[in-house]
Amino acid sequence: MxxxxxxxxxxxxxxxxxxxxxxxxxxxxxxxxxxxxxxxxxxxxxxxxxxxxxxxxxxxxxxxxxxxxxxxxxxxxxxxxxxxxxxxxxxxxxxxxxxxxxxxxxxxxxxxxxxYPLVYDLNLLSYAKGPATGLPASVEVGFELLNEAFFRVSLGPYILEGGHWPRGFHILTIPLHGLFERSDTYEFILDLKSGDIISRKPIRVRVDIADMVAAPAAAPRDILSPESGTPIKAIQEGEISLYVDNKLILKSRKIVAKPTYFTFPLGGPLMPGQKPYLPPPKEDPMSRGVNILDALALAYKAIKDLVAKKPLPPSPPSYQKVSSLSFAYSRTTAEGLSVSARASVSLSPSRAVILKE
Structure with a gap:
């Protein structure tokens, strides 16, 4: 039981x-x-x-x-x-x-x-095909916008850009001048207004500076030898004298050969369009006319070919969506040493919020 x-x-x-x-x-x-x-x-x-x-x-x-x-x-x-x-x-x-x-x-x-002005798929854009050297003045950020909106980009109290964006893909230029002094995160504010909705999207740009090593010292160079990369030009004209105990032993001079000019006479006056090496024409070409219909047909064909072969508009620059960008550069430390460094720029994730009225 x-x-x-x-x-x-x-x-x-x-x-x-x-x-x-x-x-x-x-x-x-x-x-x-x-x-x-x-x-x-x-x-x-x-x-x-x-x-x-x-x-x-x-x-x-x-x-x-x-x-x-x-x-x-x-x-x-x-x-x-x-x-x-x-x-x-x-x-x-x-x-x-x-x-x-x-x-x-x-x-x-x-x-x-x-x-709702949703900003998504936020990425840095890279146009370089090789390693980037030197510090950039700005970077470009690409993103998708769900609905059209008025926008304003600011950094602190400074308004950097503003206007209207339709829905779709957009590219925003972020200035970087003065942001490579130290590793830090800088917050750019993207305000969007669509209808009665005002959203604020922080764009956090992270700058990291690392891998600082002393640059190798330059090798000594003979002051009489030409600088690296300077093309060597052959001596066109000059004179060399060799003295021993104030006595002239040897003397050599190089003189540039000058071209010889010559002329030859031509015949009498030529008719329009006549070549000097051809026999004179039997009739004056200026006295002959052109068929008007043939001229119009030729002009029509030329215009038609010109319109048909209109050049294509230039294609937009190609880019890649990347999560970070790296740049190699050199700078002088407070001790006066020349060092090489690498700076990387990335975006930190953030969410938009709706501003209250």
């Missing part, structure tokens, strides 16, 4: 998870035709912490919707921005929502997808 009771208890415990409703059903029980948004919010906030990644994305997109239904604008903006910065514009599965909730949610979410 005791064994039967124990077996029944174990079977009941095993079936309990299967009988328990999942989180979607629990959430729908608080929504529907007569929703209780407060209860749905409280339940989803706690349940989202225990969900798997796929379900966590579904919960993340529903939380700003519930915050909006509760009238909390700050939470709505923060949660919507967090969703876009984490999942971009990818939508999860909404198939479990009832028709009333789904209709309200789509009406809420559509304006966010049309207007």
């Amino acid at each position: 005791t064994k039967r009771i124990a077996t029944a208890l174990l079977l009941a415990l095993a079936l309990t998870p299967g009988l328990r409703a999942d989180w979607k059903s629990e959430l729908l029980s608080r929504l529907g035709r007569n929703p209780d948004y407060g209860a749905a919010w409280d339940y989803l906030v706690e349940e989202a912490k225990k969900l798997e990644p796929e379900d966590r994305q579904t919960a993340a997109v529903l939380l700003p919707f519930l915050a909006a239904k509760l009238g909390d604008k700050d939470k709505e903006r923060d949660l919507a921005a967090e969703y876009f910065e984490t999942y971009r514009d990818n939508d999860p599965d909404f198939g479990f929502l009832d028709v009333y909730t789904l209709r309200d949610f789509l009406a809420f979410w559509a304006p966010w997808k049309r207007s």
Whole structure:
């Protein structure tokens, strides 16, 4: 008898998870035709912490919707921005929502997808085919913009650039003058405005200076020998004298040979178009006419060929998206030593936030 009771208890415990409703059903029980948004919010906030990644994305997109239904604008903006910065514009599965909730949610979410100025796929751009030497005045950052927006780029109190960007790929030039004094992180601010949404995206540029070694000393050079890379020119003209005890023993002179010019007479006046080495024409070529139709046909063909062979527009410069850039350069230390160093530039990850009104 005791064994039967124990077996029944174990079977009941095993079936309990299967009988328990999942989180979607629990959430729908608080929504529907007569929703209780407060209860749905409280339940989803706690349940989202225990969900798997796929379900966590579904919960993340529903939380700003519930915050909006509760009238909390700050939470709505923060949660919507967090969703876009984490999942971009990818939508999860909404198939479990009832028709009333789904209709309200789509009406809420559509304006966010049309207007949120998401910046993603941020990378440094490299145009060099070989190792870069010397410090650059700037670097270029490429990124994708989800929706069109007005923008402003600033560093501290200084505004560097501003204007309007359509959606798509863009290149932003980041000045680096004066940023190679030490290893540090510099934060450029990218403000974007789309509709009523103003987001702030920090672009953190990390500069690292390392591998500093003393430069090798220059080898001694004979002052009479020509400098390296200087082409040696042959002596065109000159004189060498050799004296021994103030007596001239040998003398040599080199003189450039001068070309000899000569002329030959030509015949009398030539007719237009006549070559001096050909027999004179039998008739004056200027007295002959050209067929007007042939001239028009030739001009038409020339214009047609010119239009057909219009040169193609120059192709944009090719680049590669990279995570960091390195530059080798030389500098003088405070002790007066010439050293070689390597500077690397990279981007630190950051998320945008929505500015409150």
